[in-house]
Amino acid sequence: MIRRTLIAGNWKMNGLSASAVEVNAIADGAPNGVDLLICPPATLIASLANRGVPIGGQNCHSEVKGAYTGDVSADQLADVGAVAVIVGHSERRQEYEVTDAIVCSKVPAAWGAGLTAIICVGETKEQRDHGAALDVVGAQLAGSIPDGATAANSVIAYEPVWAIGTGLVPSINDITEMHAHIRAQLAGRFAEAKGMRILYGGSLKPDNAAEILAIENVDGGLIGGASLKAEDFLAIARAA
Numbered sequence: 001m002i003r004r005t006l007i008a009g010n011w012k013m014n015g016l017s018a019s020a021v022e023v024n025a026i027a028d029g030a031p032n033g034v035d036l037l038i039c040p041p042a043t044l045i046a047s048l049a050n051r052g053v054p055i056g057g058q059n060c061h062s063e064v065k066g067a068y069t070g071d072v073s074a075d076q077l078a079d080v081g082a083v084a085v086i087v088g089h090s091e092r093r094q095e096y097e098v099t100d101a102i103v104c105s106k107v108p109a110a111w112g113a114g115l116t117a118i119i120c121v122g123e124t125k126e127q128r129d130h131g132a133a134l135d136v137v138g139a140q141l142a143g144s145i146p147d148g149a150t151a152a153n154s155v156i157a158y159e160p161v162w163a164i165g166t167g168l169v170p171s172i173n174d175i176t177e178m179h180a181h182i183r184a185q186l187a188g189r190f191a192e193a194k195g196m197r198i199l200y201g202g203s204l205k206p207d208n209a210a211e212i213l214a215i216e217n218v219d220g221g222l223i224g225g226a227s228l229k230a231e232d233f234l235a236i237a238r239a240a
């Protein structure tokens with residue numbers, strides 16, 4: 001089954017109205033044969049949608065609406081033009097105590113709104129040092145992905161916590177092993193496992209992108225820091 005490469009940018013809490021120039025430049029320079037996605041802060045989704053680059057959210061609530069001050073629902077993201085949403089990013093798992101069960105409850109909300117859920121998993125440095133990385137990620141997958149995941153409605157992002165924003169990346173062997181492990185676990189549950197994309201994230205940059213994106217079962221990247229400048233983001237997309 002063919003899996004189209006997906007290069008997704010996660011702007012985190014960066015970007016103002018003026019950042020539209022970056023999205024315009026990405027639209028102008030988008031290489032053929034690669035799917036692109038930019039996930040800006042929720043405040044920018046409406047103004048960045050319909051510029052030629054698909055736009056996604058960075059988080060959503062599990063409910064469609066209600067008394068949840070400060071939260072955003074998947075329906076609201078879709079309403080202003082988002083086509084995808086990141087759920088369970090490690091920064092939210094760590095800083096807001098978002099558990100696997102909470103991640104799992106957000107995914108059907110994303111699907112219900114017609115959004116592709118980008119479900120993030122990844123071990124800490126301590127867990128890797130203890131030889132627990134495969135087990136930790138396996139448990140996160142089991143707990144965070146609800147039944148009903150398909151190649152169209154779900155993308156998995158493997159992001160080792162210790163590689164995010166640090167300039168550190170796992171070895172090629174470790175990424176290969178983890179992505180094969182994730183593929184095998186998906187195959188145990190989902191009929192469309194072979195078509196589901198598994199992204200790598202964590203200090204993915206123009207200078208390491210070609211090597212990492214060539215690894216078997218690495219179907220694209222989730223990029224933080226290097227997604228903020230169109231030039232860097234496009235260099236990664238071209239390397240894919």
Ligand code: PGA
Nearest residue numbers: 164165202203223224225
């Ligand atoms: P980074 O972030 O590319 O800056 O390491 C990746 C992420 O958090 O998605």
